[in-house]
Amino acid sequence: MSSENYAQIRKGGSLLLAWRIENKRVLIVGGGNVAAGRIVKTLEADANVTVVCPDDGLNDEVRYRINQNQVHNWINRNFEECDLENVDMVLTAIDDHVRSREIYYMCKARKIPVNVADVPSLCDFYFMAEHRDGPLQIGISSNGQAPKLATMIRQRVADALPENIGMAISKVGNLRQKLRDIDSDYESSKKRMGWMIRVCKEWSLNELANLDDKMTDLLLSFYSKDEVPSFNSIVKVARSTEDVNKDEEKRARSRIILVGAGPGDPSLLTIKAMTLLSQADLILSDRLVPAAILEYAKGEVRFASAKSGSEKTCSSDVSQDELLNWALEALEAGKLVVRLKVGDPFLFGRGGEEVLFFKKRGWDVEVVPGISSSLSAPLAAHIPVTHRGISDQVLITTGQGTKGRMPEIPEYNPMRTTVVLMAVGKAKNLSELLLDRAYPSDLPAMFVENGHRPNEKIVRATVGDLGEIVERENVVSPATLVIGRAVDALLIDEEQQG
Numbered sequence: 001m002s003s004e005n006y007a008q009i010r011k012g013g014s015l016l017l018a019w020r021i022e023n024k025r026v027l028i029v030g031g032g033n034v035a036a037g038r039i040v041k042t043l044e045a046d047a048n049v050t051v052v053c054p055d056d057g058l059n060d061e062v063r064y065r066i067n068q069n070q071v072h073n074w075i076n077r078n079f080e081e082c083d084l085e086n087v088d089m090v091l092t093a094i095d096d097h098v099r100s101r102e103i104y105y106m107c108k109a110r111k112i113p114v115n116v117a118d119v120p121s122l123c124d125f126y127f128m129a130e131h132r133d134g135p136l137q138i139g140i141s142s143n144g145q146a147p148k149l150a151t152m153i154r155q156r157v158a159d160a161l162p163e164n165i166g167m168a169i170s171k172v173g174n175l176r177q178k179l180r181d182i183d184s185d186y187e188s189s190k191k192r193m194g195w196m197i198r199v200c201k202e203w204s205l206n207e208l209a210n211l212d213d214k215m216t217d218l219l220l221s222f223y224s225k226d227e228v229p230s231f232n233s234i235v236k237v238a239r240s241t242e243d244v245n246k247d248e249e250k251r252a253r254s255r256i257i258l259v260g261a262g263p264g265d266p267s268l269l270t271i272k273a274m275t276l277l278s279q280a281d282l283i284l285s286d287r288l289v290p291a292a293i294l295e296y297a298k299g300e301v302r303f304a305s306a307k308s309g310s311e312k313t314c315s316s317d318v319s320q321d322e323l324l325n326w327a328l329e330a331l332e333a334g335k336l337v338v339r340l341k342v343g344d345p346f347l348f349g350r351g352g353e354e355v356l357f358f359k360k361r362g363w364d365v366e367v368v369p370g371i372s373s374s375l376s377a378p379l380a381a382h383i384p385v386t387h388r389g390i391s392d393q394v395l396i397t398t399g400q401g402t403k404g405r406m407p408e409i410p411e412y413n414p415m416r417t418t419v420v421l422m423a424v425g426k427a428k429n430l431s432e433l434l435l436d437r438a439y440p441s442d443l444p445a446m447f448v449e450n451g452h453r454p455n456e457k458i459v460r461a462t463v464g465d466l467g468e469i470v471e472r473e474n475v476v477s478p479a480t481l482v483i484g485r486a487v488d489a490l491l492i493d494e495e496q497q498g
């Protein structure tokens with residue numbers, strides 16, 4: 001065997017070890033500067049530390065550590081031999097050489113390892129100049145030759161280290177522990193070590209320092225195949241699942257709900273509508289919804305921009321698109337969106353179109369009913385839309401069909417109440433249409449303008465004079481028109497009672 005294959009033996013050193021003294025009883029004799037340094041070093045090694053030193057000998061730092069109960073035990077007097085009972089290690093740091101030596105021999109007699117700060121030749125072990133960063137411990141020893149130089153070298157080494165080296169070591173420690181949990185077989189030792197060595201060599205310190213729990217688990221999933229993927233590939237997978245989780249979190253709050261605001265009186269809102277109004281991040285409201293209702297909104301309220309009044313027949317569609325796109329953006333951003341509509345969302349509210357719009361884009365729409373003015377406006381005018389012997393059916397229609405066409409209205413039936421929404425603009429045409437369908441010219445009718453609002457106005461008419469009444473009485477929208485014998489149903493009852 002050739003000698004150059006093996007390290008030369010360089011005599012005269014001391015054995016460098018990381019001595020585990022957790023919970024070991026360490027006695028420190030003295031309370032000055034050197035003792036203060038010993039206290040720190042032994043406490044950082046989780047030892048059970050006793051200091052023996054009279055009160056007047058304590059320096060500020062030692063006194064502080066005693067007062068903070070960092071030191072487990074303080075004996076307030078000079079050292080006595082009995083202090084060596086049940087002690088695992090002794091460190092003397094006193095300015096009394098004679099006593100130091102005596103203590104040394106007492107320790108020898110009891111086979112207690114001892115460091116005598118002022119007499120290197122009496123030390124079983126020397127302290128080192130230390131650098132610590134998390135689990136990293138670097139000790140510099142000049143083996144008693146030049147402690148100050150050891151201190152200076154310690155500083156240079158520390159300055160030369162990569163910034164997050166301590167973190168990298170912690171992360172590798174965690175990885176090794178988890179690896180042993182996965183594969184604890186004694187026989188797997190070679191495979192485990194080989195894989196760990198590759199991880200440490202193939203990943204940079206920075207990459208190791210940036211391992212989080214999720215990435216650690218991902219990395220470990222390659223162990224069974226004995227593969228070490230690159231840091232970047234692990235980051236990519238970890239990020240994408242993170243994004244999926246974030247998306248899911250966002251989606252969990254993302255909701256779009258079509259809410260009916262009812263006729264305009266806040267007390268006629270459903271409890272559900274009120275609750276949703278207060279919870280929503282964004283409320284997209286029709287202009288017609290009164291401020292008294294919007295007061296319940298805590299989130300941002302936006303309105304469909306008022307009809308532009310341009311010649312385009314679909315000018316209102318432009319604002320509708322804008323509104324729906326706001327809703328989509330808010331949903332993507334994880335918001336709870338309420339689309340607030342007067343009356344009931346599905347009764348001439350274009351609610352169905354909006355449901356389809358969102359469905360096509362992957363969002364299910366909840367719908368909260370509202371009280372429609374087709375049913376509440378007659379009530380405001382004391383008209384029962386059905387009444388035994390007078391009306392057993394109700395027709396709800398619009399006065400303005402799509403693109404300005406008049407609605408299809410069936411032949412007159414005396415037992416039917418006809419309710420016309422958006423009836424003001426085409427009142428004259430409506431009158432002609434109804435007469436054409438054999439509605440009697442003197443059949444009673446009632447305009448209910450702004451029903452259930454503070455500015456409610458109720459105007460009587462007949463089928464024959466709808467157009468003139470609108471002009472003469474200045475009836476304006478929003479107004480509901482109720483036609484049929486039911487209009488007078490309660491009047492007749494009152495007269496009968498009288």
Ligand SMILES: C[C@@]1(CC(=O)O)C2=NC(=C\c3[nH]c(c(CCC(=O)O)c3CC(=O)O)Cc3[nH]c(c(CC(=O)O)c3CCC(=O)O)/C=C3\N/C(=C\2)[C@@H](CCC(=O)O)[C@]3(C)CC(=O)O)/[C@H]1CCC(=O)O
Pocket residue numbers: 037038041115116117118119120123125126127128129130140141142143144145146147148149150151154
């Ligand atoms: C590394 C460190 C660890 C620690 O103590 O924790 C440590 N001394 C440190 C500092 C330091 N000590 C001294 C000075 C003043 C300058 C100078 O004299 O050089 C400075 C510098 C300063 O204070 O800046 C004076 C001194 N030290 C010893 C004697 C007795 C003698 O030599 O006879 C005297 C003379 C007393 C006198 O003349 O009266 C003895 C020892 N000091 C040792 C360790 C062991 C050898 C380690 C090695 O050689 O590497 C050893 C043998 C026994 C032991 O103590 O374990 C710590 C750095 C802490 C840090 O910064 O990390």
Ligand SMILES: NC(=O)c1ccc[n+]([C@@H]2O[C@H](COP(=O)([O-])OP(=O)(O)OC[C@H]3O[C@@H](n4cnc5c(N)ncnc54)[C@H](O)[C@@H]3O)[C@@H](O)[C@H]2O)c1
Pocket residue numbers: 029030031032033034035052053054056057058059077078079093094095096099117118147
């Ligand atoms: N190892 C080293 O790194 C190093 C560094 C500097 C000094 N020294 C040597 O270490 C000794 C201590 O240095 P220091 O700076 O801490 O001195 P210091 O004067 O600050 O402290 C001496 C302490 O010893 C206490 N003391 C004295 N006799 C005692 C006894 N019988 N029982 C209990 N406590 C007693 C005093 O009350 C005082 O608290 C000195 O002899 C010094 O030469 C060693």
